[in-house]
Amino acid sequence: MAELDGVCDGRFAEVAARLSAHLDAGDELGASIAVTVDGAPVVDLWGGWADRGRTAPWRRDTIANVWSCTKTVTSLAALLLVERQLLDIDAPVARYWPEFAARGKEGVLVRHVLSHASGVSGWDRPVTVADVCDVPAATARLAAQAPWWPPGTASGYHLLTYGHLVGELVRRIDGRTLGRFVAEEIAGPLGADFHIGLPDTESGRVADVVPPPLRSGDLAGADPDGVAMRTFTGPLGGAEEAWRPEWRRAEIGAANGHGNARSLARIHSVIACGGTLDGVRLLSPRTIDLIFRQQTDGPDLVLGAHLRFGIGFGLPSPAMTCLPPGRICFWTGWGGSVVVIDTGRRAAVSYVMNTMGAGLLGSERTAQYVKAAFAALG
Numbered sequence: 001m002a003e004l005d006g007v008c009d010g011r012f013a014e015v016a017a018r019l020s021a022h023l024d025a026g027d028e029l030g031a032s033i034a035v036t037v038d039g040a041p042v043v044d045l046w047g048g049w050a051d052r053g054r055t056a057p058w059r060r061d062t063i064a065n066v067w068s069c070t071k072t073v074t075s076l077a078a079l080l081l082v083e084r085q086l087l088d089i090d091a092p093v094a095r096y097w098p099e100f101a102a103r104g105k106e107g108v109l110v111r112h113v114l115s116h117a118s119g120v121s122g123w124d125r126p127v128t129v130a131d132v133c134d135v136p137a138a139t140a141r142l143a144a145q146a147p148w149w150p151p152g153t154a155s156g157y158h159l160l161t162y163g164h165l166v167g168e169l170v171r172r173i174d175g176r177t178l179g180r181f182v183a184e185e186i187a188g189p190l191g192a193d194f195h196i197g198l199p200d201t202e203s204g205r206v207a208d209v210v211p212p213p214l215r216s217g218d219l220a221g222a223d224p225d226g227v228a229m230r231t232f233t234g235p236l237g238g239a240e241e242a243w244r245p246e247w248r249r250a251e252i253g254a255a256n257g258h259g260n261a262r263s264l265a266r267i268h269s270v271i272a273c274g275g276t277l278d279g280v281r282l283l284s285p286r287t288i289d290l291i292f293r294q295q296t297d298g299p300d301l302v303l304g305a306h307l308r309f310g311i312g313f314g315l316p317s318p319a320m321t322c323l324p325p326g327r328i329c330f331w332t333g334w335g336g337s338v339v340v341i342d343t344g345r346r347a348a349v350s351y352v353m354n355t356m357g358a359g360l361l362g363s364e365r366t367a368q369y370v371k372a373a374f375a376a377l378g
Helices: 010-025 070-083 098-104 110-114 129-133 135-144 161-174 178-190 200-205 227-232 239-243 245-249 261-272 285-291 364-377
Strands: 004-008 030-037 040-048 257-259 296-299 306-309 328-332 338-342 347-353
Touching: 004 010, 010 030, 010 040, 010 364, 030 261, 030 364, 040 261, 070 110, 070 161, 070 178, 070 261, 070 285, 098 135, 110 161, 129 135, 129 245, 135 161, 161 178, 178 261, 200 245, 239 245, 261 338, 261 347, 338 364, 347 364
Parallel strands: none
Antiparallel strands: 004 040, 030 040, 030 347, 296 306, 328 338, 338 347
């Protein structure tokens, strides 16, 4: 069996066994898994390789692009402003960002943005990934767009726009950019190794993602002018974009957070533990309750799956069969990364890897690790 480093409570032996088996089989190149209970780590495992040449081991401080798990940290930033009574989720976005009211968006509420229901799930074409990395210009473009469906009527996954939209709310209210706000108000106080906008000094410990297998039929037959096609091609980019310094440096709060399972579990343990972790108080239970205030429930206009969104997080739905019953919120990252928060069990489960699986809502490996973790949690 492949050798793992770190710690693992005996109850979670199956989690370690599955990670070791997937490393042995070559399904995983390198990965980390963490589980916390009451804020304390009961699983903190890592193993495999950080590079495709298998020359650099995945170490304790190895980090990777976690793709859309970044959104949960971005959402936490918004909730922190709600906690401080600086942001009202039921207010129009234009109260804080007047330019956003253009072209019929004056009725878009903050909660519509936080639940992927604003109607602004992509950029009007033509747009490139390089354009998206120019965050101020890309954000201004979103403000000038018309919504692609009636806001608030359905979710349409905000694939890359989520961080620009929420990040601009943070900037307009607080004055700091999203990346700086997260560093100074969340990651720093919690001692979590997580970055939105990676300093060049940290790039040497990044495990480059291995792109997922091509699935040419994913958008076959889709309406070329429909919401899904416009979102996935506005812009169109491959996983290789994550290798570029320009991508890593940009503050793309929907998709380019860099961290590992330990840092994701550490950050989200705040929610699992009622808003306070090791003396650091970020949220009250009342603000955490907002996460579970359902906003949408049905087929997502972009992903097609039956999803439920609360405020800033996904809620258990038919699309996520690996989640147990309970007061749970979660989200996944392209290729498999995941963070699951269970406020009843006061637990957080996270997984970060470099070999991407197929799909946007986790991979088969993701489901196995999550099921094994919750089987142990009971």
